[in-house]
Amino acid sequence: MGRPPCCDKVGIKKGPWTPEEDIILVSYIQEHGPGNWRSVPINTGLMRCSKSCRLRWTNYLRPGIRRGNFTPHEEGIIVHLQSLLGNRWAAIASYLPQRTDNDIKNYWNTHLKKKLKKHQAIGAIFAPPPSSDLSTTVVPAISGASHVDHHHKLIAQRSPFAAPGSLDGDSSSSSSYASSMDNISKLLNGFMKSSSPRNEAVDIKPPITAEVNPLLSLEHMSGGVLPDFADVLPPQPVVMEQRISHNESTKQEQAQPPLSSIEKWLLDEAAEQVGDLMSFSDGCCSVPMLF
DNA sequence: AATGGAATCAACCGCACTACG
């Protein structure tokens, strides 16, 4: 049949989002909640396709997103999960609720892949014993297509902090969108600052980052202190996740069977290996744990 | 200071999947 385009190409704006557009989108979602993305550009007058709106929200504007440098702990988790799941970025992101799959994907492609290469080169020279190589137990599982598909879905779904958008379509509508009007006004403040006469050039395209836009700062939303990696591990949900509607959280609880053995292993191992991975992620010459 | 290549990351593209009529 051929899939029709998600939106008309004519008159649709592409490229970086402006602060004005961000405000419109956030305001709308604040009022109506995420979901039904088709109606978003229609109702807001945004010259963006629905997909673009959804992406902007999930990857950038959604509350609870942490931006900026990845901690060594996070790196360790990503490396670990990537070795286990492959490029299942959404599944990996479900274990790092403050990070988006896009962020993780980018970070992997730009930073971690290089580190791995470097490491593998070193490993080739010093030839670490394969018996302690975790990947030897993991890789065969990954190559087994359907089996692993099942596992990664299972893991993503059972993740105690699965990202709202990664479980199913509906979950997004009850996700952590409920940032307060306070956040909206803070966004406005950030915008006002960035577009002040002193800084007019920024008006066109100053990407709203956590550094300049308090709305996006978890520190701001959680009242000051950024949670360390300990908050990423269960059972501590991030602040915004606590705003999930009662119905949805109940649904999720009911839908979450006990952790699978693979997941238990993952969480246990992740905790144990953080130290080693930290040294790995520092880019030094320690013997790799995973590769 | 100018310039060109490398690195980064937000955003887009296109396919897959699911729900629904």
Add this chain to the structure above:
DNA sequence: GCGTAGTGCGGTTGATTCCAT
């Protein structure tokens, strides 16, 4: 069962920034 709409996801692109020369 089929067609369509809505959404999720992974790969890729391209604009911008950084850095070495």
